[in-house]
Amino acid sequence: MDSDLFSRRRAERFAQLLDEANGGRRRHARSRADDQLAALVAVGQRLRTEVPAVEVDPDFRTGLRAMLLATAEREGIGAPAAAEPAAQRSTTTTGRGSLLPAVTARRARARGAILIGIAAGAIAVSGISAASENAVPGDALYGMKRSTERAQLALTSSDISRGQLFLDFARTRLGEAAALRGDQTGFSAVLDDMDADTRQGVRLLNSAAVQRSDPAALDAVNSFLTGQRRSVNALLDDATRPERDRARRSLALLDAIRERSDALRAAIACGLPAPAGSDALGPAPAACPPGR
Structure with a gap:
């Protein structure tokens, strides 16, 4: 097209x-x-x-x-x-020309x-x-902040660019969560949004890597994982027990994404055998045949 x-x-x-x-x-x-x-x-x-x-x-x-x-x-x-x-x-003056x-x-x-x-x-x-820019849930401008993010997505036509935007939004949600420590309800809700943005972005980038048989999109996923895991770990410091439990769920998601990224990278390297299916993280690759 x-x-x-x-x-x-x-x-x-x-x-x-x-x-x-x-x-x-x-x-x-x-x-x-x-x-x-x-x-x-x-x-x-x-x-x-x-x-x-x-x-x-x-x-x-x-x-x-x-x-x-x-x-x-x-x-x-x-x-x-x-x-x-x-x-x-x-x-x-006549026909189509008019x-x-x-x-x-x-x-x-x-x-x-x-x-x-x-x-x-x-x-x-x-x-x-x-x-x-620094608005958090409950602030007057937070709704406008989220509307602006949706507008950015609406203007993006490439799945790779859209996937990277979702990961950028996940980073933003993480910053908001850090500002909401002590508010258990708000803290948990923002991390829920962060995980949802993370899944959306990873699914788009993983799918693009498989469709193109090119691991370049996976590099963006791995770069995101490195910084995001470090920042989520920082939320554990001086956190309440419910906050630590909720943050660990986000860490478990990042671990699952790392495993999927590594498996997709190996599948691309050995010629992309037929995928075993698809889920919230995108294609689930089958194991490479022995000797490949």
């Missing part, structure tokens, strides 16, 4: 959904990306009503404006259409909506990121 074409269609569909959410004409057609883009549209709607009280760096505003103007000039947004030769106009100006106008509007959305979103999200 042409990834550029896919990304363009995805962006144009996002512009349509954003227009519909803001009261524009609703279209009957649906796209396979609608469910993923819905999270991003929801963030856009919240940004219209929940403006953060954060000052944006003037240099960022200047750089963003220059980028948008350059993109608008490159895409021809806002520029008057060049005059068509008379002979060409005569051939486009639809071209309308199609071109719609695409120009879609590109314009995308640029406007990027401008508003980038300025607002930059402020929200600064304000919500």
Whole structure:
């Protein structure tokens, strides 16, 4: 599949959904990306009503404006259409040709909506990121922090990139857990979310490694495991007994992921025998045949 074409269609569909959410004409057609883009549209709607009280760096505003103007000039947004030769106009008054100006106008509007959305979103999200970076469950901006994460996932089309994002979110959840020690309910809930993000990311990366017969995606998993295990172990210091028990469950998950990663790496090295099945961590490889 042409990834550029896919990304363009995805962006144009996002512009349509954003227009519909803001009261524009609703279209009957649906796209396979609608469910993923819905999270991003929801963030856009919240940004219209929940403006953060954060000052944006003037240099960022200047750089963003220059980028948008350059993109608008490159895409021809806002520029008057060049005059068509008379002979060409005569051939486009009937049939399919008569639809071209309308199609071109719609695409120009879609590109314009995308640029406007990027401008508003980038300025607002930059402020929200600064304000919500250290938010934890119970803070006013925590919901926005999680919505921004879902928007990042919605904009990511590669399974490998999405898997790495999930692992980044697992690291973020771990930092939140460290701030919630002493709150047993919140501590346990954040570690539940951390483990869920970990499974999602590992499943995507393990599946990508098997599909491509390439262990490169497993390197990202192993790198994550090294740092994450060290940080989870640090939660055991000065923890209550329930907190230690809950942290050890997360350590057990990391151990299981390490075993799966090693088994997948060995299976790829010996030619990937048929997998034994699949579970929450992705493909479960069969043992390599003797002598291979």
